[in-house]
Amino acid sequence: MTSPSSQRTRVSPWRLLVVLALVGGLGWTGTRTVAAIVAPTPDPGDSRFAAYVDVTATPAFAFETPSGPAQSTVALSFVVADPQSPCTPTWGGYYGLQDAADVLELDRRIAQLRATGGDVWVSFGGQLGTELSAACSDPDALRTAYRDVIDRYDLSRVDLDIEGTALEDEAGAARRAAAFKDLQDEAADAGRSLDVWLTLPVGPDGLTDRGVTTVETFLAAGVDVGGVNGMTMNFGVVTSPHEPLADVVVSAAEALRDQVADAFADAGRRMSTSDSWARVGVTPMIGQSDVQSERFTLADAAAVNAFAKDRGLGLVSMWSLNRDATCTAPLPSVLTVVQTGCSGVDQRGESFAETLAADLDLQPVTPDPAGTARSTPTPTATAASPADVVDDPETSPYPIWDPYGTYPAGTKIVWHKQVYQARFWTSGVVPGTPVANEWDSPWTLIGPVLPGDRPAPLPTLPAGTYPDWDADGVYVAGDRVLLDGVPYEAKWWSQGQEPGTPVPGGSPWVLVIPAG
Template sequence: MTVTRVDPTPVRRLSILRLFIAVVVTAGVVVGGLFGYQLYAAQAAGTTSSAWFGGYVDVTATPTYAFESPATNSGKQTVLSFVVASSADSCTPSWGAAYSLQQASDSLDLDRRIARLQQQGGDVTVSFGGQANTELAVACTSVSQLAAAYASVIDRYDLTTVDLDVEGTALQNVAANARRAEALALLQKERRAEGKPLAIWLTLPVTPDGLSVDGQKAVKETLAKKVDLAGVNAMTMDYGSSLAAGSNMAVAAEDALTATHRQLGILYGQTGTTLTSRTLWSKIGATPMIGQNDDADEVFTLKNATALNAFAVSKGVGRMSMWSLNRDVSCGSNYTTLTVVSDSCSGVDQHGQHFATLLGKHFKGTIDSLAGTVTTPEPVSSASLKDNPKTSPYPIWSADNSYLEGTKIVWHRNVYEAKWWTQGDVPDNPVLNSWQTPWQLVGPVLKGEKPVAQPTLPAGTYPNWDGTTAFTSGARVLFEGTPYQAKWWTQGDSPAAASSNPDSSPWVPLTLAQIAAVKASAAPSSPAP
């Protein structure tokens, strides 16, 4: 999938006896008396899960998409994308090669936003790979380290389902395909031994004729390593020359899914596992690119979405996704070249409708195909609302302080961010409309958090402030290591007053982005190879 720039309470399990009966009834016959691991695993994956919808979210795209505040009920389940290899360490996962997992938490509030979505009954999974950057299995040549890299993401976000988006050169890399399959098999085996289920989806490109030869090989390799696949998710998009001129995009997607269904049956058969047509359909996913595709002649319309949903529901498709929730809105009047793909709008007039609603209709299952329903939150006690500065990442809100736009505070165990200058406005004051409060709820304070250190710059980056020196507009100084910028000419006004009286203070602290830019410009450049 194209990107523009650089996870519940377990349900009761079937007993082995009941599972055996279910398999026999579903399959009709156990071929050759086979009731080994593969048949058990494959049939269990197909019969214990319910169809689910989860739209992809491009985590590092600009502008940032607020997945924690979904526009539709269908948007409450998201596939966060994409985790790839870090540019600094081939076996370390990163978000889009731009943020480490911790940096994404610090800079994007990713962990907190996930927690906020879960508070509202939503959930997430994570997609590894994608079209851009370097996939972990390509960069990391150690199976054990690769498995550890996957595990670090799974553990951090408490995932029970993962998505492996394999395309481009990564899909053609035979060695990477083998490593990925072996690492996933190892990880899945270890987690099952610990009583932790792990559902694995392979997301692969397709044409109207189904999986490419490389895609078929990737599935075959994954099954050969005894990975219990939850399913194969077909990227029904960007067909290129394989799509006949004037073709209907919904029909093309239906053809691609039908062909993938047939191919998947053959691939399972080659491993000695026979699956019913119904079970195979439950192991198929569909992911169209909504609106304008990367090919100018390919446009997936609202009508196409309705038709594809009807087809998928009729067949019993196990999963529906879309690329992407970031784009599920009409483009504004200032975006004129609609045939050029935008990462923040679809390129078609949606007439106030959402692709997520149309595609997600009747898909009532959860992202976690082996997990139970969302638990009901316990009643909130007054003691649980008390804030502790020692365990709060940001200062506790005070009615006496004024806060600049973008300032983050903690109130009643939640983090809020100021949308504009404010003083005395209670962050959790109940309002009917978001514009009635200056505070945006970011998400809950997480377990184990500590105060976020005030960002500083090394001594000498800027002159230290002193009361006798006059500073002109735009001048930058360091005050106790914190950088400030003058809004107008000033002399004798301490930057210390900027936080308590930002309007009257001539000083404003540099933002995190500005500080990062200063540090980046000061870093020594790498020597040419």
């Protein structure tokens, strides 16, 4: 009999291969595990801040003269279908693109913002009105409508705010995605880029099923989706200092990131954690929300800002810059009803935009000595000084400022190739004069004279309001006349000098701007 210690074990070659494979696999897995523990977590990317501006809200928000970097990049909202012409883009259903240029001075104001170093995006859709793809069933006309907006405002980034009935419209979603796939291809062929972001409703658990489907539809169409921005608002919760809204915003953002990562992975585009956070945005409704029990405070804004920096969110926004102020009389400072021009909370001189944007990736602006935004970029050594700028009546959209003129509130004039509007009645104050406080100036800068500008129609008054001008008459300072219905006032003694006709040394007549 042989003792156990002296027995030999026969090892099967197959067993040996299995053992080696297991050891090798364990070694690879162990190495991966150790590497994951030892390797530093990638730094989060830079977060971008850009707040929404409601273009058609009253009173208008002067986005063209940003008070600082937090207001330098704005998402102008909302472009929707014309109620009478479904494939025609409008601002809020009220203004066609040219109407917005004429009535709202939108083109000029965008040019002014860009002159300071800022920029704009445009948001299509929104809660009110009908999104273009839901109204326009012709794919070619739809693509043209989107392109008209992109080309007119020279956009490199757009936002698609899809909510309400538009979120349920599968056919419209397919048309929308196909249009933006084509538009991105066109931009690439022209050597440009077109960044497309989707803004969708979220709850504490992230997107709804329809929201997820919207993202999947865009990815399936081949659209390079820049990111998904969650409307982190109107959750229907009760907030308090002990149960802040920021906690719900963070919960929604965490869930949204998982959904975005899964959607991209399902489309064959797996991303790292930091890359997926860079495709996530959050947009709270500052101050009092549409839900009476829900309020987003400045403390919430600070918490969301810290969260965004920690995770590297691709976008932090807010609704809206129009509302970033404490309500003033006759309204109380604290309200439970949403206002379009104030937040409904006492901000005590602080700004939601600046709090949310603190230490994020911001576009710098160039301030002027008075502390407001400049009307032009910093001049170069070869740039003409303002004194050398000569305004041409033939290319000025409004009358050129005259030191003897009288200008009621709302009057627009041109001075040194810039358009200004009178805040209140004024005479003799040079537009653009530096002041300690911008509200001390009677003039508001609207923006530059644009290529293609032509004189606006002159104001007229009914016959008999003033005597008709007489070439043989003698006129002294203060006399008023009508010429073809246009009112003028004499600046000094004259005879035979026709009103409205330029003469060397200056015309003896100044245009009268009727009040109202």
